[in-house]
Amino acid sequence: MATKLRRFTKRLLIVLNVVAVIFFLLACLAAYLDPQNWWFISSLALAFPFLLLIVLAFLLWWIFIKIKWAMISGIALSLGIVGISHFYAFHFPASFKKEKEKNSIRIATWNVARFIEMKRNNNKGSQTRLKMMDLIREQNADILCLQEFFHSTDNTYYANIDYVRDKLHYPYYYFSQDDDGFPHLTGSIIFSRYPIIDSGIIRYPRPTLPDALIHADIKVNNDTIRVYTTHLQSLQFGKNDYQKIDQIKSVEDSLLSNSRTILSKIKNAVINRSIQAYIIGEVLDDSPYPLLFCADLNDVPNSYTYSKVRGDMQDAFLKRGGGIGRTFAALSPTLRIDYIFAEEDFRVRQFKRIIKDYSDHYMLVSDVQLKPK
Numbered sequence: 092m093a094t095k096l097r098r099f100t101k102r103l104l105i106v107l108n109v110v111a112v113i114f115f116l117l118a119c120l121a122a123y124l125d126p127q128n129w130w131f132i133s134s135l136a137l138a139f140p141f142l143l144l145i146v147l148a149f150l151l152w153w154i155f156i157k158i159k160w161a162m163i164s165g166i167a168l169s170l171g172i173v174g175i176s177h178f179y180a181f182h183f184p185a186s187f188k189k190e191k192e193k194n195s196i197r198i199a200t201w202n203v204a205r206f207i208e209m210k211r212n213n214n215k216g217s218q219t220r221l222k223m224m225d226l227i228r229e230q231n232a233d234i235l236c237l238q239e240f241f242h243s244t245d246n247t248y249y250a251n252i253d254y255v256r257d258k259l260h261y262p263y264y265y266f267s268q269d270d271d272g273f274p275h276l277t278g279s280i281i282f283s284r285y286p287i288i289d290s291g292i293i294r295y296p297r298p299t300l301p302d303a304l305i306h307a308d309i310k311v312n313n314d315t316i317r318v319y320t321t322h323l324q325s326l327q328f329g330k331n332d333y334q335k336i337d338q339i340k341s342v343e344d345s346l347l348s349n350s351r352t353i354l355s356k357i358k359n360a361v362i363n364r365s366i367q368a369y370i371i372g373e374v375l376d377d378s379p380y381p382l383l384f385c386a387d388l389n390d391v392p393n394s395y396t397y398s399k400v401r402g403d404m405q406d407a408f409l410k411r412g413g414g415i416g417r418t419f420a421a422l423s424p425t426l427r428i429d430y431i432f433a434e435e436d437f438r439v440r441q442f443k444r445i446i447k448d449y450s451d452h453y454m455l456v457s458d459v460q461l462k463p464k
Contacts, residue, residue: 105160108149112167115142119174122398126361133361134354136394139178140415140425143171177392177409178427184413187443187456189231195440195458196311199232200320200385200431202452205241205277210248220249223449228259230445230456234309235261235282236320236385238302242266245274255282265290267303279320281307288315293374295367304371308380314461317380321371322387323396324363326356364390368399375402381436381461387429387452397430404432407457411442418444418453431457438462 118135126133135142150164168175191197206220227235235255242252255261263286267278279302281287289308304321368388375382384404390396392406408416408427418429429452433439440458447453 101157104149104152105163108153108160108163111142111145111149112163114138115146115167116170118142118393119171122174122177122393122395124395126365126395130358130361133365133395134357136391137357139174139391139393140423143175143178174393177397177406178415180409180412180414180416182413184411184443185441187441191231191458192440192460194312195460196234196316197230197232197456197458198234198236198318198383198385198431199227199230199454199456200236200238200387200429201227201454202238202322202387202429202450203241204239204450204452206249206251207449208249209241209243209275211246219449220251222447224254224259226445226447226449226454227255230454232456233284233311234318234383236279236318237282238279238320238322238387240266240278240280242268242276243274248275252280260284263287263307263309265305265307267292267305278303279305279322281305281318281320283307283309283318286310293370295370304367304374306378311461315380316461317378317382319371319375319382319384320386321367323367323389324360325389326360360389361395364388364394364396365399368396372399372402375400382434383437383459384432385430385455389428391425392427401430401432404434405437405439407431407433407439407442407459408444408455410439411457412444416444418455420448420451420453429453429455431455433457433459436462 114135117132118139121133121136124132146164146167150161150168153161153164203223206223208217208220240251242250244250252264252266256264261282261284263283264280265287266276266280268276286309287307288310291306293304295302295304302322304319306317306319308315308317375384388396388400408430415425416427417424419426437459440460442457445454445456
């Protein structure tokens with residue numbers, strides 16, 4: 092009886108190992124398959140870290156129990172090495188030097204979530220907005236790329252462009268919203284301490300969110316560089332959606348209906364991001380200047396969005412960061428969805444994440460240096 096039980100357990104584990112490997116390899120394929128045709132496989136990119144962990148656990152188990160079966164996981168991991176290298180930075184990050192090296196450009200990107208406090212207040216115990224502004228000031232970046240930026244011409248709300256320009260000393264900026272008479276403006280913005288000599292905007296088509304891809308051509312000493320920033324389609328989870336996710340995690344009632352709602356939002360988001368990513372890929376190829384790209388892509392490093400947008404550019408985190416590099420504070424500790432990319436014209440000198448729970452995203456800062464021509 093004991094022998095039969097052991098045989099059954101071993102066979103069950105082998106089957107489970109094979110199933111885990113199949114889903115892991117499908118998650119690896121997500122980077123190459125257009126979500127408009129393969130949305131379910133694209134959604135598996137979100138599960139990549141957990142599938143990787145399961146495959147690794149099986150590998151270690153079989154090494155100690157029956158080493159020949161470890162080949163199942165071993166082969167899968169070797170096939171998924173590109174996905175793993177995009178997910179995890181395999182080196183210890185050096186401490187970030189406050190003083191920039193000569194001829195370096197410091198660039199920072201942050202989804203500021205409208206600075207949390209849009210309406211003016213005198214609550215000294217709160218003032219998250221001022222804490223966020225102080226954090227930006229401390230970085231002493233030459234170029235700022237901010238997503239979900241809020242500005243208002245209504246005096247009862249904050250005029251954040253004026254504050255960043257005058258108090259943080261960024262005299263040049265390009266905002267992705269035109270003043271059409273409505274006092275409250277939200278979008279992506281590029282601030283610079285170097286002159287902006289040209290700029291441009293591309294609106295994404297409906298039904299994607301009305302965010303835009305913007306660029307600024309910036310004169311840095313005797314060189315000109317192009318800086319892009321954008322914010323791609325989010326999952327648009329509301330409070331009710333987060334409650335449904337908690338119910339799914341705790342296996343409460345209505346598991347099927349809750350899962351359906353969440354999957355529907357994931358499907359719409361990955362498809363819309365694929366449209367946006369295709370547009371970005373086409374636009375970046377036409378840049379006449381060395382290119383830096385900062386964004387909240389709302390997608391993970393194993394996704395089609397990441398692969399399409401990054402192309403041959405360097406990922407500053409993978410060059411100088413370490414570990415998983417989480418940038419989104421909610422849902423899962425594995426979500427790296429904000430990025431700084433640099434073309435090969437640049438050397439990435441240093442990189443850091445600033446883990447402060449002011450926004451639901453973390454600020455990223457990198458020093459880059461143009462290579463000699």
